[in-house]
Amino acid sequence: MDQFDSESYWNRSSSRGFSFDDDDDAPSASGSVGSNLNVCNILNDYDTISEASFDNSTTGSALNLSIKSVISNEALKMLLQEQTLDDRILSKGVAPEEELRLLRRQIQTTFYNPSPEATAHKLLLGKCVSLEVFKSLHEKEQLLDAVLKCGGGDAVIGVLLFLKKTLNKTNYHNVLEQRPQALQHYVSYLQQCQPQEAIEVLQNFGKHQEAALMQFKVAMACNDLQQRKRKLQQLIDQYSGVGMVSVYLQQFEAAFKLLDLVEKEHTALDNQIHLNSTPIELLYQCCRKHTNWKEQDITRTISPFRLSADLQIAPAQFEWTALNERANAQAYADLENVFERVPAWNPMKQKQFHISFSLELAILRLYALQAPTTVLYMFLSKMNNTMEKFELAQRVKCVRAVIDALAGMKDVTQLTQLKETLAQRSEEQFYCENALKALQTKRWSTDNIKLKL
Structure with missing residues (x-):
């Protein structure tokens, strides 16, 4: 075919190019674009068409690819459903043909029931989605399960608020009871904006310990002392007979006593304490x-x-x-x-x-606070393990305690070496000499006893 014939072929009216907006000119008989969507037919058509052909000089054969080898049926179905929905809002100055096309797709979005997975995916992407198309309880539960499976916190809250608005209280509580993860998301949301309602939800589901702790947090958040005391007293009265939260009653009562002390002794302690x-x-x-x-x-x-x-x-x-x-x-x-x-x-x-x-912890803390060696020696003298006492005394530079530890281990050699390093006629040197004399006296006495035997 020459160049002229090629150009005349593409200019003929029978060879129209493909357009995504062809449905504007030829609407379906049912009036719904989504109603004529047939994934199976699309797949079969693609199976009969060669997607790509490559001339192989070695084999000389053509390679035919099927769309099924590229994408699964489920993924293709979700993709096509996604493409049938349009989130765009009509803008000013749009052409009548474009406006008609957008209005058709908005009507389709209203009446077409998308899959829960596709809707959950759009919610996670932050797109505007109409949830009113999910009308039955089963459909709403499927939507919630799909969002929970995806793990989107904001999306879960959005679906839960939709369910709360469209379901009666009994069904809504049943949905939450069967899905602890959804209940946790809902309570966390209420805790931020409506703490009192979060407490009521926890109590309705028998979670009295969590409800008591949340009530305690709300009470301690009060900036007025009298109001905080009143809420704490109500909390103590409410849970005094409930065994499930008795473990926390001591904490509540201690907090109430603390407020009493703050109120009574604020002046006595030079105003150094405050409400918190x-x-x-x-x-x-x-x-x-x-x-x-x-x-x-x-x-x-x-x-x-x-x-x-x-x-x-x-x-x-x-x-x-x-x-x-x-x-x-x-x-x-x-x-x-x-x-x-x-x-x-x-x-x-x-x-x-x-x-x-730990005695070691006390000694190290005193050493960090620059306590005198006499104070360190008092605590070191309480240690029973001689080797641990020797090592710790070296760390805190308490010479007298080091001498005691070496004397306890009867290490004359190290005591003699230590004596040579101490200042002449110092208190530590005299103390070390006395320790050496005591060891030598004990050794002489022991040797005499052995000779007599």
Whole structure:
């Protein structure tokens, strides 16, 4: 065919080019574009057409590709459904033909029922989707399951709000009860915008512990002291007889007592505490104001010993707070009284040193706060393991404790070497010499006993 014949062929009216808008000129008999969509026919047509042909010089054969080898039936169906929907909004100045085409597709979107998977995909992409086409309870459940499977948080909330608006309360609760993940999304959403409704939902589903904790959070968010106390009291009264949340009642009661102390002792503590003060912060201020550490007075309201008992502060927390406050205040003489306890099994016995956390942790903390070596030595002398005492004493540079540890291990060689490094006529040197003499005396006595035997 020559060039002229080729051009005349393409200019003939019988050889029209393909256009996506041909449906504007020849609408279907049913009036719905989606109704004539037949995926199976499309697939069969594509199977009979060679998509690509390649001349192979070696084999000399043509390679025919089927569309089924490129995309699955399900994916193609979803793609075609997606293409039948159009999200564009009519703009001003649009041509009548374009307006007619867009209006047809908008009507099709209204009456055509897309698959839940395609709708979920569009929601995840942030597209505007009309959910009113899902009318039955089964269709709505399928849509929710499809969105949950995709894992989109905002999309799940959007579908849940649609279900809440279009279903009665019983059916909506049944949907949530059968899908714990959806319930979790819904409660998280309500917690941000409607906390009271979130509490009611949790109570309706029997989740009393979560509801109690959320009520506690709402109460503690109140900026007015009296309002916060009132909400806490209501919370305590509501759950006093419920065994499922009894584990939290102590926390609620302690928070109420803390507010009482803040209200009563605000002035006594030099206005150093405020409405949102924690029990440890209040304990620190009580330690700062406490003067007589020799007596564990529990009659005074701001006594740290009474406060710890009222707010059920653990012994380790009390001791750690008192250690830090007394060390920061350089009131090192009170530290021994902080850690002295009367044995519970024998109240008539004298006080004994007791610490509820690691001695090593206490010594390292005091060293970091630049406590004197005499204070470090007092705590190091309480350690029973000689090797651990020796290593820790070296870390905190407490020479006297190092000497005690070497004497305990009867290491004369290291003691002699240590003595040579100490300043002449210093207190540490005299202490090291005495330790060496004590070891030599014990060794001489032991040797004499062996000779007599």
